[in-house]
Amino acid sequence: MRDPDLLIDEALDAEERELLRSMGEESGFLTQSLAVLQGPTGWVKVVIMIAQAVMFLAGVWTAWHFFNAVEPVQQLRWGLPSAVLLIVSIIMKMALIPSLEANRLMRELKRIELQLARSSGSS
Template sequence: MTNLDQAIRQALSAEDAEFLARFDKEAPLHSQVLGTFSGPMGALNVFAAIITFAMFGAAVYCAYNLFLASDARTAVLWSVGVVVSMLAVAMLKIYFWMEINKSAVLREVKRLELQVARLAARAQA
């Protein structure tokens, strides 16, 4: 925790600090990954996961044929297949990490909205 976090915690009332402590725990990685398959983008993320596994399978197939290639031209073509397939896998993995990051940012924004709503309710009372 930084000094700013400590200053914010000290400024909160005991009730607010207790309330916000419930949201401090971040979800484990496996639940964050599985969370990308739900919601409005869930179907697209399932499709992207299937494509990721298909591209990895294609990379393995190309690598297998690369080692069986008898001439240099064929070996180069199979190695291009390996590189392109693994690039596709890498790009899809980056997409999934961006989705997980987006979920984390949205969760923090919702926490801030909740804090502002509680502050506004207290100011009106």
Template sequence: MDKTDDLIERALSAEDRALLAHHGEPGYIPQALGLFRGPQGWVGVLAYVTALAAFAGFAFAFWQLWTAHDMLAAVKWGVVALLLFQYSAMMKTFMGTRVEANRMLRELKRVELQVALLRESAATDRNAAR
């Protein structure tokens, strides 16, 4: 942790700490599975299915490349294998950026929660002062 995290930790009340601990950072597997939920879940499913299909096609094309006896056929299968592998890697990168975007949205929601708690406590203090 750096100094800013320490200052934030000291500024939080016990209730805030408990609330943030309850809504802590999920592990990698729940984050990855979160790609398939929500209003954009179908995009994650589509990307995952096409990445799996591309990787299966890559494996087949690579096997054909490996067993080819003709140089021209080997080059053709090699190009197909390369393109399918690149597509599979691109989809993995796309899904990784979505995981990071979801992490940022989660952090923004935490900040919104803290602002709402501060606003609520300020309103409670004003009402108690009257």
């Protein structure tokens, strides 16, 4: 079966191909991640990232004490908070993934919209 991207590329004329290439390739993960922190809800995501970083650092700190503890009670006292903090840290980080995917989807929709506008304009 042929690649859908190749079929689309063959259907476009040279001018449209050049326009799509000028839009650039999909940006890297770091660029996409930083783009999530912009826009009208960017401040909320910045707060989430700061809280996530604080929880992660606290989880690492409590894990350090857990591994240095000798008594089982001390291990429980440091181990349980460590596990909870690290798990909540991961959950908060994963809460930002839908925004990342939404940004990627909006970029693709804009490319399709551009293609539709170009094709309707040439007819």
